[in-house]
Amino acid sequence: xxxxxxxxxxxxxxxxxxxxxxxxxxxxxxxxxxxxxxxxxxxxxxxxxxxxxxxxxxxxxxxxxxxxxxxxxxxxxxxxxxxxxxxxxxxxxxxxxxxxxxxxxxxxxxxxxxxx
Amino acid sequence: xxxxxxxxxxxxxxxxxxxxxxxxxxxxxxxxxxxxxxxxxxxxxxxxxxxxxxxxxxxxxxxxxxxxxxxxxxxxxxxxxxxxxxxxxxxxxxxxxxxxxxxxxxxxx
Numbered sequence: 001x002x003x004x005x006x007x008x009x010x011x012x013x014x015x016x017x018x019x020x021x022x023x024x025x026x027x028x029x030x031x032x033x034x035x036x037x038x039x040x041x042x043x044x045x046x047x048x049x050x051x052x053x054x055x056x057x058x059x060x061x062x063x064x065x066x067x068x069x070x071x072x073x074x075x076x077x078x079x080x081x082x083x084x085x086x087x088x089x090x091x092x093x094x095x096x097x098x099x100x101x102x103x104x105x106x107x108x109x110x111x112x113x114x115x116x
Numbered sequence: 117x118x119x120x121x122x123x124x125x126x127x128x129x130x131x132x133x134x135x136x137x138x139x140x141x142x143x144x145x146x147x148x149x150x151x152x153x154x155x156x157x158x159x160x161x162x163x164x165x166x167x168x169x170x171x172x173x174x175x176x177x178x179x180x181x182x183x184x185x186x187x188x189x190x191x192x193x194x195x196x197x198x199x200x201x202x203x204x205x206x207x208x209x210x211x212x213x214x215x216x217x218x219x220x221x222x223x224x225x
Contacts, residue, residue, distance in 0.1 A: 004158070033213075043159070043204065043215040056212060091158050105149075105213065107158025 002026070004108035006092050012114045018080040021111045024073055025094030033105060034067055034077050035091040043091070049075065082115045089113070119143055120207055122216035129195055130224055137190045137203055137219045145207035145214075148181055148188045153202040153218075195223045 005024040013019055025032050033048040047057040049069045057067070064083070069075040079086055089112050093105040121140045129135055139148070147166045151159035163172050165181035165188060172179045176199075178191040188205055200223050206213040 042217040045212055045214075048212070093158070104161060104164070107160070109156070110158055 004092055004094050004106055006090075006108035006111050008111060009109065010112045010114075012116065013082055014116055015083055016081045017115075018078065019082045019086075019113060019115075021077040021090050021092075021113070023075045023077070023092030023108060025075070025092070026096070026106055027073065029094035029096045029106070030072075031095040032069060032075050033093040033095070034075070035093065035107075036088045037091060037110070038088045046077070079113075082113075084115045087113055087115050119209075119214045120205055120216035122203075122205060122219050124219060125217065126220045126222075128222040128224065131196055132194055133223075135192050135195055135221070137192075137205075137221075138187070139189065139205035139216050140187045141207060142186065143207070143209060144185050145209055146185075147208040148185070149206045149208070149213070150179055150188070150190055151204040151206060153204060159202075159204055192221075195221075197223045197225050199223050 004026055007022045031050050034046040035043050036046055037043045044059055046059045047067045048055055052069045052072055065079055067077045089110045091107050091110045093107045095105050119141055123138045127135060147164055149164045150162045152162055153159040163174055163179045165179055168183045168185045170181045176193045180189050192199055200221060203219045205216045
């Protein structure tokens with residue numbers, strides 16, 4: 001079975017440009033998570049969805065960040081406008097249970113974003 | 117403020133040595149997980165511990181959850197180069213995973 005799929009794997013963009021990261025969770029998983037990983041701050045939860053509904057977006061840094069989950073098999077994380085400090089690896093993870101209290105999260109390979 | 121403190125942050129050892137990684141917090145977690153991450157990849161779940169005092173073994177890896185469910189440890193026996201990677205602990209709090217900063221382990225042949 002395919003794991004969590006993320007695209008693109010690498011993204012280089014200029015400051016001020018819009019960036020859209022994409023995620024396809026594992027089929028049948030009900031929860032989806034977006035994380036950001038940097039050397040300084042480690043792995044941070046940005047937002048998570050349960051049954052396509054955003055449950056907690058308290059980790060989203062600011063209004064420049066937005067996330068959507070239009071259906072059970074697709075989610076996007078958008079940054080508009082992007083800034084150099086947004087450079088990081090962004091991970092999507094999915095979980096098989098109805099609630100985010102599931103103990104198992106399966107991570108995608110990540111998108112390495114560089115904003116110049 | 118980092119809710120989960122991992123130590124050490126970096127560890128470089130020779131093949132065959134034993135090691136222990138610690139994950140400490142002042143907060144109580146309903147469960148705690150350990151992940152391993154290799155360069156260019158996402159974290160992969162190793163184990164979940166739920167009950168205070170619980171001990172789980174995965175081949176040469178032994179995981180323990182503190183009695184008060186605030187801390188955990190990962191012990192590797194006879195480390196091998198294939199164990200090299202970033203080890204992350206993550207506490208389940210209110211439905212969210214709170215990750216530690218990670219322990220970068222390097223096992224030299």
